[in-house]
Amino acid sequence: xxxxSQIDRVLQRYHYDSxxxxxxxxxxxxxxxxxxxxxxxxEYVAERLDVTKSNVYEVVTFFAALRExxxxxxxxxxxxxxxxxxxxxxxxxxxxxxxxxxxxxxxTKDKKFTLQYTTCFGAxxxxxAVRVNKVVxxxxxxxxxxxxxxxxxxxxxx
Amino acid sequence: MNRIQQLITANFDRYDGxxxxxxxxxxxxxxxxxAVEQGSDYVIDELKLAGIKGRGGAAYPTWKKWDxxxxxxxxxxxxxxxxxxxxxxxxxxREILKKDPYKVIEGMMISAYIFGAKKGFVYIREEYxxxxxxxxxxxxxxxxxxxxxxxILGTDFDFTLEVFSGAGAYVCGEGxxxxxxxxxxxGRPRIKSPRIGEKGYLGYxxxxxxxxTLAGVTRILEMGASEYAxxxxxxxxxxxxxxxxxxxxxxxxxxxxxxxxLREIVYDVAGGVENxxxxxxxxxxxxxxxxxxxxALDTKYAYETLDEKGFTVGSGSVVVVDDNNRIIDYxxxxxDFFYHESCGKCTPCREGKRQLTRLLKKFVDGTARLExxxxxxxxxxxxxxxxxxxxxxxxxxxILSALKYFMPELWQLVEEGVHENVAEGEWK
Numbered sequence: 001x002x003x004x005s006q007i008d009r010v011l012q013r014y015h016y017d018s019x020x021x022x023x024x025x026x027x028x029x030x031x032x033x034x035x036x037x038x039x040x041x042x043e044y045v046a047e048r049l050d051v052t053k054s055n056v057y058e059v060v061t062f063f064a065a066l067r068e069x070x071x072x073x074x075x076x077x078x079x080x081x082x083x084x085x086x087x088x089x090x091x092x093x094x095x096x097x098x099x100x101x102x103x104x105x106x107x108t109k110d111k112k113f114t115l116q117y118t119t120c121f122g123a124x125x126x127x128x129a130v131r132v133n134k135v136v137x138x139x140x141x142x143x144x145x146x147x148x149x150x151x152x153x154x155x156x157x158x
Numbered sequence: 159m160n161r162i163q164q165l166i167t168a169n170f171d172r173y174d175g176x177x178x179x180x181x182x183x184x185x186x187x188x189x190x191x192x193a194v195e196q197g198s199d200y201v202i203d204e205l206k207l208a209g210i211k212g213r214g215g216a217a218y219p220t221w222k223k224w225d226x227x228x229x230x231x232x233x234x235x236x237x238x239x240x241x242x243x244x245x246x247x248x249x250x251x252r253e254i255l256k257k258d259p260y261k262v263i264e265g266m267m268i269s270a271y272i273f274g275a276k277k278g279f280v281y282i283r284e285e286y287x288x289x290x291x292x293x294x295x296x297x298x299x300x301x302x303x304x305x306x307x308x309x310i311l312g313t314d315f316d317f318t319l320e321v322f323s324g325a326g327a328y329v330c331g332e333g334x335x336x337x338x339x340x341x342x343x344x345g346r347p348r349i350k351s352p353r354i355g356e357k358g359y360l361g362y363x364x365x366x367x368x369x370x371t372l373a374g375v376t377r378i379l380e381m382g383a384s385e386y387a388x389x390x391x392x393x394x395x396x397x398x399x400x401x402x403x404x405x406x407x408x409x410x411x412x413x414x415x416x417x418x419x420l421r422e423i424v425y426d427v428a429g430g431v432e433n434x435x436x437x438x439x440x441x442x443x444x445x446x447x448x449x450x451x452x453x454a455l456d457t458k459y460a461y462e463t464l465d466e467k468g469f470t471v472g473s474g475s476v477v478v479v480d481d482n483n484r485i486i487d488y489x490x491x492x493x494d495f496f497y498h499e500s501c502g503k504c505t506p507c508r509e510g511k512r513q514l515t516r517l518l519k520k521f522v523d524g525t526a527r528l529e530x531x532x533x534x535x536x537x538x539x540x541x542x543x544x545x546x547x548x549x550x551x552x553x554x555x556x557i558l559s560a561l562k563y564f565m566p567e568l569w570q571l572v573e574e575g576v577h578e579n580v581a582e583g584e585w586k
Contacts, residue, residue, distance in 0.1 A: 082246050
């Protein structure tokens with residue numbers, strides 16, 4: 001069970017308390033390749049916490065912060081709620097898709113970048129905004145978006 | 159009247175939000191001392207005098223909630239701070255948590271003392287992961303300084319505090335859904351009654367308060383309710399922390415006394431509209447709030463004056479939208495949000511959102527017809543009255559207000575669509 005040792009460490013920290021399932025899965029997800037909860041991982045967590053597989057699966061599919069599919073090394077989430085729409089997030093969307101050569105919802109072939117829409121993450125004062133691996137970048141337009149992608153490429157692709 | 163006040167946000171930028179000693183120098187922990195010395199009747203009376211209501215959006219008088227709660231006898235009781243701030247356009251709790259976390263911790267101590275809880279949770283949304291980290295440190299420091307733990311302030315008051323992370327679900331802002339997720343389940347709302355005040359976390363009485371409410375309670379006890387009540391209007395006392403965003407020059411978090419006009423908020427507080435364009439509408443109180451047409455900008459920002467016109471204070475968000483935006487695009491965005499966030503438990507919300515999204519998109523495509531307007535109204539009203547929880551009940555609020563104030567613009571889309579389709583020979 002070597003591959004699960006990191007998962008065990010998270011479970012230990014939470015004293016195998018199934019009440020903390022939502023938080024446990026968030027931490028487990030970060031330790032997994034592709035940063036998602038695979039069926040095997042879900043099954044393992046369910047077994048160790050002595051809860052049903054369907055309980056774990058329901059939680060994974062219910063919460064937006066938990067993923068059932070792998071994402072790239074750099075997860076870029078563009079806010080698509082009202083304020084960012086009003087603040088022309090379409091320009092940011094176009095710039096992101098153009099710079100990365102993929103559409104929203106897709107991952108680049110080298111598995112480096114994933115583009116997604118997300119709902120409001122409370123950065124409306126710097127709208128339009130994205131989250132890059134959870135870190136917020138705001139006040140974006142076409143130029144600053146292209147510069148952001150260039151910076152991320154330097155950090156992750158070289 | 160000054161348009162910006164700093165009561166609840168008095169400590170903003172006066173310390174870095176980390177240093178507990180600095181917080182104490184600024185008068186920190188005097189509110190909990192007062193509560194402990196003067197007793198719970200005093201606290202309830204002060205809250206009643208201050209007139210503070212739930213600041214998450216429900217606007218239920220805090221003193222009533224606390225007064226009912228403290229009388230419940232149970233083996234265990236819990237307090238929770240709802241920091242799952244998920245209403246789009248709302249980010250004031252983010253600033254309070256970041257800039258003055260100890261005021262929130264002190265508010266939780268007061269709530270626990272009155273309610274009779276030994277254990278509390280701060281439920282912070284996943285998107286504020288960096289704040290979760292700093293808040294955990296603040297809790298540690300409060301533990302070390304003896305403000306949390308056993309025998310607080312030399313009394314028999316024991317209280318410990320823990321951070322729980324949300325996981326990106328809007329519906330978890332609703333108290334029972336929040337508790338479901340804290341028990342290891344998907345965050346779907348529970349049936350009422352019993353209310354969570356009677357049977358909440360693990361089946362025990364649980365008192366849930368919003369971040370700003372707790373910070374407000376601390377401030378009220380600190381300065382005295384009669385002083386706090388000097389601000390605001392007769393029926394909406396004190397101040398409100400608001401989040402202003404959208405097409406304004408200075409978006410941000412501001413604290414205003416109740417009774418300022420919406421116009422003052424847009425132009426004086428937030429620096430006016432970008433490129434000096436006219437305000438087309440505001441959305442108040444989050445994405446579940448109504449649209450306020452530009453013609454109503456002289457309305458005063460207070461519970462009674464907003465309620466009278468069918469508007470709301472809600473979460474305290476003010477989204478400003480200029481005349482470059484089409485009403486239909488905004489509504490589609492609102493509808494998409496709720497379609498995504500409906501938990502799927504009840505049919506009116508789950509299917510209603512699906513139908514509203516489908517119907518609104520017809521206006522965008524130019525395929526909407528007369529009967530679609532009626533269908534929208536029917537679905538929206540069904541959701542409003544038949545949905546299981548507040549999410550579904552308030553999801554169509556923006557749409558219903560648009561039907562009230564922006565009908566001509568929607569009609570125009572129907573007419574243009576008809577002309578276009580006739581020209582293309584598609585109209586049958």
